[in-house]
Amino acid sequence: METIIKQKIRQVKKGDQSAFEDIVNFYQNKVIQICYRMLGNLHEAEDIAQEAFVRAYTNIHSFDEKRKFSTWLYRIATNLSIDRIRKKKPDYYLDAEVKGTEGLTMYSQLSMDEPLPEEKVESMELNDYIQKQILSLPEKYRSVISLRYVDDLSLQEISEALEMPMGTVKTRIHRGREALRKKLRDL
Amino acid sequence: MSCSKRYIELMHKYLDHEILKDEEDELKQHLMQCKSCQSHFHELKRTEALLESPSHVQAPDDFVQQVMNKLPREKKSVSYRK
Numbered sequence: 122m123e124t125i126i127k128q129k130i131r132q133v134k135k136g137d138q139s140a141f142e143d144i145v146n147f148y149q150n151k152v153i154q155i156c157y158r159m160l161g162n163l164h165e166a167e168d169i170a171q172e173a174f175v176r177a178y179t180n181i182h183s184f185d186e187k188r189k190f191s192t193w194l195y196r197i198a199t200n201l202s203i204d205r206i207r208k209k210k211p212d213y214y215l216d217a218e219v220k221g222t223e224g225l226t227m228y229s230q231l232s233m234d235e236p237l238p239e240e241k242v243e244s245m246e247l248n249d250y251i252q253k254q255i256l257s258l259p260e261k262y263r264s265v266i267s268l269r270y271v272d273d274l275s276l277q278e279i280s281e282a283l284e285m286p287m288g289t290v291k292t293r294i295h296r297g298r299e300a301l302r303k304k305l306r307d308l
Numbered sequence: 309m310s311c312s313k314r315y316i317e318l319m320h321k322y323l324d325h326e327i328l329k330d331e332e333d334e335l336k337q338h339l340m341q342c343k344s345c346q347s348h349f350h351e352l353k354r355t356e357a358l359l360e361s362p363s364h365v366q367a368p369d370d371f372v373q374q375v376m377n378k379l380p381r382e383k384k385s386v387s388y389r390k
């Protein structure tokens with residue numbers, strides 16, 4: 122697949138806009154899913170995903186073909202998502218780290234670990250529930266977890282996509298995964 | 309709880325496909341004897357499965373078209389920017 126994509130990119134670089142259509146078609150679901158994992162709102166996710174593709178197009182000349190295109194594209198999408206999260210930051214929000222704690226949020230203070238009443242779990246879509254738990258993580262865990270699971274990226278690829286040292290990626294995935302384990306174990 | 313730190317580390321390595329063969333053997337050995345690590349590992353694997361479960365989120369039908377409409381016009385000329 123990567124070879125076909127590379128060929129398309131070469132066409133786009135030469136000015137063939139229609140070749141970009143195939144690229145969007147191929148990656149659209151993954152990009153929207155990553156944005157959705159990070160933002161938790163479908164409308165916003167589609168919005169940011171669109172912008173990510175437009176940026177990828179306008180910056181296609183800076184894409185180094187020796188690299189993996191998906192990683193490059195996901196980086197644009199995660200950066201835009203993070204910008205969006207920061208922009209819409211309300212004065213008070215549950216996700217905020219409680220001062221003086223390492224990674225503790227208001228969610229944890231509301232003891233989200235308590236199992237939800239059964240009827241609630243049943244009425245909620247499983248996917249929505251999982252999404253909600255991901256959103257309760259600080260954003261730095263959210264991006265690594267999104268990339269890890271939406272497209273099964275390796276630690277190395279995540280480290281490239283987020284321009285983050287491998288050690289940091291590893292720690293964040295481990296912590297994020299442990300946090301989610303606790304939140305999801307009663308399902 | 310006491311034995312687990314090293315083994316939990318190995319569990320994550322396993323899940324990230326980074327575990328070495330002898331570490332994997334070591335982990336398996338341990339899991340056979342330790343109930344608490346066993347259930348920890350089980351919960352982690354289940355979390356993985358939940359996170360990997362296919363998303364219900366899909367691009368709308370007109371997504372590609374919408375993106376294409378937003379692209380700058382096919383370059384008729386090279387635009388110069390400062």
